[in-house]
Amino acid sequence: MQLTLPESWSFFLKDELQKPYFLNLIAFIKEQYATTDCFPAEEDVFKAFEICTFSAVKVVIIGQDPYHNFNQANGLCFSVNDGVSHPPSLINIFKEINTDLGKAYPVSGNLERWAQQGVFLLNATLTVRAHEAASHQKxxxxxxxxxxIKTISTHNKKVIFLLWGGFAKKKAKLIDASKHTILTSGHPSPLSANRGYWFGNSHFSQVNTLLEDQGKTTIDW
Structure with a gap:
């Protein structure tokens, strides 16, 4: 099993990659993938980093844990493979885009198209055992x-961070708000969305307005 961070990221994170905790983590992940079903596929563990290079990052969305059922997780937070039924949170994301921007609800829940435009889709935990949520946390x-996140904050400029839900909002302390924009709302999960904490946040139109103001290409959500 090869777990190699793409060069555009490893250049900035080379010291982190040599720390004992990270070396122990990689050994643990290799053992897990060798002995049990884990997600995403090993070639997709660093997919968010592969598709969206460090210098291309315009927007960061932070998730928590990969989907833990077969054929769902593809290395991008909230995203699922083509042809897979959309999980509830992703459904609510697409509903908000429809309301916010008038875009039709998409057939595919694969968010690679966002990543290719500079949306960095980062889960806090990048792997999980099959059918065991949070099994690779801690x-x-x-x-x-x-x-x-701290490296993006330090070495990039004018990135827009979307922090959805209590877990993601805690990451705000890692971000220099004098250099970057932080937009927060409730989580798109049904529990939060149905209580009125998600729908109507207009984050997708806000992002594009901010990008326009920066002279950058907007995101085709």
């Missing part, structure tokens, strides 16, 4: 992805 992924 094994080392969280300090690594926190370091990723």
């Amino acid at each position: 094994k080392g992924w969280e300090p690594f992805t926190d370091a990723v």
Whole structure:
């Protein structure tokens, strides 16, 4: 199993990749993938980093844990593979886009198209055992992805961070708000959305307005 961070990211994170916790994490992940079903597929563990290079990051969306059923997780937070039924949170994301921007509800829940435009879709934990939610939490992924967020904040300019729900909002402390924009709302999960904490946040139109103001290409959500 090869777990190699793409060069555009490893250049900034090379010290992190040599820390004992990270080396222990990689050993744990390799053992897990060798002995049990884990998601996403091993070639997709760093897909968010592969599709969206460090210098291309315009928007960051932070999720928590990969989907843990077969054929769902593809290495991008909230995203599922082509042909897979859309999970409830993703349904609510697409509903908000429809309301906010008037875009038709899409057939595919694969968000690679966003990543290719500079939307970095980062889960705090990058792997999970099949059918065991949160099974790879507190094994080392969280300090690594926190370091990723801090590195984006330090070395990039005018990035827009979308923090949805209580877990993601805690990441605000890692971000220099004097350099970047932070937009927050409730989580798109039904529990939060049905209580009025998600729908109507207009984050997608807000992002495009901010990008226009920066002279950057907007996102085709």
